[in-house]
Amino acid sequence: PVGGRVIEVGGEAPYAITVGQGLLHDGDRIAHALRGRHALLVSDSHVAPLYAQIVEQALHAARPDLVLARWVMPAGEQYKTLVQYGACLDALAQLGATRDACVIALGGGVVGDLAGFAAASWMRGIDCVQLPTTLLAMVDSSVGGKTAVDLPQGKNLVGAFHPPRAVIADTTALHTLPDRELRAGLAEVAKYGAIFDRQFLAWLERHSRDLLARDDAAMAEAIARSCEFKADVVSRDPYERGHRALLNFGHTFGHAIEAEQGYAGVGRDALNHGEAVAVGMVLAARLSTLLGLAPAEDATALESLLATLGLPVRLPERLAPAALLARMYLDKKADAQGLRFVLWGGAGEGRVVAGVPDDAVLAVLRTP
Ligand code: NAD
Ligand code: ZN
Known part of the structure; x- marks a missing residue:
């Protein structure tokens, strides 16, 4: 050892x-x-x-x-x-x-x-x-x-x-x-970079081959860095009353995708949690761009990183935008003004945004 x-x-x-x-x-x-x-x-x-x-x-x-x-x-x-x-x-x-x-x-x-x-x-x-x-x-x-x-x-x-x-x-x-489980974990690793550290996203891009090959040194670095981010958040917000919400980047869309597929007994082509979060992060990044919060290049770069890591970046066609929107309301992520999302102000800058209009969400869900 x-x-x-x-x-x-x-x-x-x-x-x-x-x-x-x-x-x-x-x-x-x-x-x-x-x-x-x-x-x-x-x-x-x-x-x-x-x-x-x-x-x-x-x-x-x-x-x-x-x-x-x-x-x-x-x-x-x-x-x-x-x-x-x-x-x-x-x-x-x-x-x-x-x-x-x-x-x-x-x-x-x-x-x-x-x-x-x-x-x-x-x-x-x-x-x-x-x-x-x-x-x-x-x-x-x-x-x-x-x-x-x-x-x-x-x-x-x-x-x-x-x-x-x-x-x-x-x-x-x-x-x-199994490969698919490994990639699902890499989606959560990329999430930390997306909300906390654009340099870490660049590091992941540079080491994507090593990570997919499960190189121990690269893996230890990715895990240790991820744990540092999570440790910092949970130390400050142990009972999930505020700051910890940032960890839900990509998850409001992701949970809607998972729920719409059905949690249990789904076919082999259903997305697992990490895959749904990968698609969700791309959607969150695009929604941020649409709302004028973040540059489009950052969304494109995140999408390309996730694709390099072998993750899906497009919403499966069989999932209807209106049904996904309804799922997000059921998920209690809404208040009187509209849905609440974890979005970003660009790579490395996660932020909670309340009152996101349905039109904007639907527009992003409909973008091919
Ligand atoms: P999992 O525990 O089901 O593991 C995935 C599969 O890999 C299983 O079949 C497992 O037997 C197998 N496996 C595990 N380690 C292996 C190894 N080293 N070699 C070969 N096979 C191995 O799934 P998961 O993705 O690890 O965890 C998902 C669960 O985590 C969900 O229930 C989710 O709700 C929960 N979760 C909890 C928190 C939290 O904060 N507590 C956060 C995120 C997710
Ligand atoms: Zn997750």
């Missing part, structure tokens, strides 16, 4: 994010975050066969007295449910987990959200260590303390704010990630 880069997240319960190559083998580092004798390793059916044993062996070597159990959920968003959450609590009960026990979440955002919520609620809150294995989880879901499960009525309807005790991201785990 190599040292890794460390990013501190401030706030009431500060913690560190470590990013580097081979960190899942670093038993001392993971064990350092454990306070008691009990830990539950939570993973899913894709990730556990790949990485659970590595973590268990590393932990046993570092802490021979540790009572460590493994609980594995089926992989997929459709299992981020109350039923699986209940099964995870059963595993904690069976382990005899006390107040000083720790949940170790090894997987993508689904595992992280569900395990994090189990940790948030078991005995009113025990520690959780996040070992994210998807790019999205490394740059987004494992940082910031939001945990949740879905209900049939909607995504993330039950959850809690519960910051992790540590986040440890091993870039080598990304070597086994």
Whole structure:
């Protein structure tokens, strides 16, 4: 294992994010975050066969007295449910987990959200260590303390704010990630550049080949930079009351696209979250240009970067503009004057804009 880069997240319960190559083998580092004798390793059916044993062996070597159990959920968003959450609590009960026990979440955002919520609620809150294995989880879901499960009525309807005790991201785990999942994560990485730092967008453009090839050094840099941006935002706005809203750049359009396709049981040509956000960011950039907030060249450059990263940049034709607009109103992003969007004043300058007229939104949705 190599040292890794460390990013501190401030706030009431500060913690560190470590990013580097081979960190899942670093038993001392993971064990350092454990306070008691009990830990539950939570993973899913894709990730556990790949990485659970590595973590268990590393932990046993570092802490021979540790009572460590493994609980594995089926992989997929459709299992981020109350039923699986209940099964995870059963595993904690069976382990005899006390107040000083720790949940170790090894997987993508689904595992992280569900395990994090189990940790948030078991005995009113025990520690959780996040070992994210998807790019999205490394740059987004494992940082910031939001945990949740879905209900049939909607995504993330039950959850809690519960910051992790540590986040440890091993870039080598990304070597086994399916291509589409990797690109979805890159959309969120590009989002940070779009709202906070035009230099970072230029860096991504220059390193797009390395990133798509999963070069560990390039990946570590992209993840560490992304985590710095997210850490800064969540330190200032831990409960999402204001500033953190900037992170929704591309997401109002993106959520409408996802909802209109239907969250579950969609065909293979449906966009995943990152892909929908990529299209959403292009639409947000174009809307900014239309409203006279930002130069057209910046929208074009963002579009070209996203395309280089293998992401879609055009609205699928089968999605009707009026239906998408209706979805955005249902998403409660509207007030009396019109819809509220995270737009930009040009690359690197995200800003919240309220009262966006429907005509402008429809015009952007209709542009081929
Ligand atoms: P995911 O957890 O479903 O992982 C995607 C797929 O990749 C799964 O099939 C998983 O088993 C597999 N996988 C994971 N790591 C792998 C690896 N290293 N090698 C091979 N396969 C691997 O999806 P995700 O995109 O990581 O997370 C999406 C979830 O995150 C959603 O439920 C979303 O609501 C949530 N989320 C939460 C936050 C937050 O702040 N808490 C933020 C963004 C997203
Ligand atoms: Zn997102």
